[in-house]
Amino acid sequence: MKQAIYLMLLLVGWLPTTALAQNADEILKQAAEMYAQSNGIQAHFSLHTTIPQQGVSESFEGIIYMHDDQFKLETPDMTTWYDGTTQWTYLPRTEEVNITTPSGDELQTTNPAVLLHTYQNGFKAKYIGTSTTRQAKTAYDIELTPKRKSDIQSVALQVEKLTHVPVSFTITDKNGATYAIVISEWKTQLNQPDRFFTFPEADYPDAEIVDLR
Numbered sequence: 001m002k003q004a005i006y007l008m009l010l011l012v013g014w015l016p017t018t019a020l021a022q023n024a025d026e027i028l029k030q031a032a033e034m035y036a037q038s039n040g041i042q043a044h045f046s047l048h049t050t051i052p053q054q055g056v057s058e059s060f061e062g063i064i065y066m067h068d069d070q071f072k073l074e075t076p077d078m079t080t081w082y083d084g085t086t087q088w089t090y091l092p093r094t095e096e097v098n099i100t101t102p103s104g105d106e107l108q109t110t111n112p113a114v115l116l117h118t119y120q121n122g123f124k125a126k127y128i129g130t131s132t133t134r135q136a137k138t139a140y141d142i143e144l145t146p147k148r149k150s151d152i153q154s155v156a157l158q159v160e161k162l163t164h165v166p167v168s169f170t171i172t173d174k175n176g177a178t179y180a181i182v183i184s185e186w187k188t189q190l191n192q193p194d195r196f197f198t199f200p201e202a203d204y205p206d207a208e209i210v211d212l213r
Helices: 002-007 024-036 104-110 112-122
Strands: 041-051 056-067 070-074 079-082 087-091 096-100 123-132 138-146 152-160 166-173 178-187 208-211
Touching: 024 123, 024 138, 123 152
Parallel strands: 096 208
Antiparallel strands: 041 056, 041 178, 056 070, 070 079, 079 087, 087 096, 123 138, 138 152, 152 166, 166 178
8 A cells, every 4th residue: 555655656747749748768758857857846646545355445635745866745644754765654543653764676666756767677668648637638648567576567647748747647456456546736846955854753752763774
């Protein structure tokens, strides 16, 4: 579940010509350039999860902030900070903070910036065509499939043509579970300071720190 949440921030870009738009690698290359120039991003999202084997169907909303290789994720069940090296995950239900140092492979499923920059090493990108978003806007469709054995079977991206915004994508895992994500609001040029992406220990005086590094 947590990996699917983070994957939602795959940032995909838009190219102004049809010929280039039909090349998924070119679209993702532009996405990386857009992200590099974004100077801090905030995105509101909703996630709908369906796990047929367990009879699970649930939805919730959240916010993600990103700047360079750093991110902060807020959902009803947890808040996560990542400063480029160390990751803190706060669970309000237990007032526990887990500290980890994610590996390179883990970051591909937890840090959207890393996944964006390294997708060519782990995924094949395919341009599918165009479709209409829930807001009745034209979008490009791209499919990512892993090049090697993975828990992820595929990622379907929908990128709004005129705003350059990734408005939705659906992750399907090897067991048939799906995670459908819709971006409802998007802001750039936030220029968050580095401390924004570290755990503010003074704000959580009663939290139990569990160092798993």
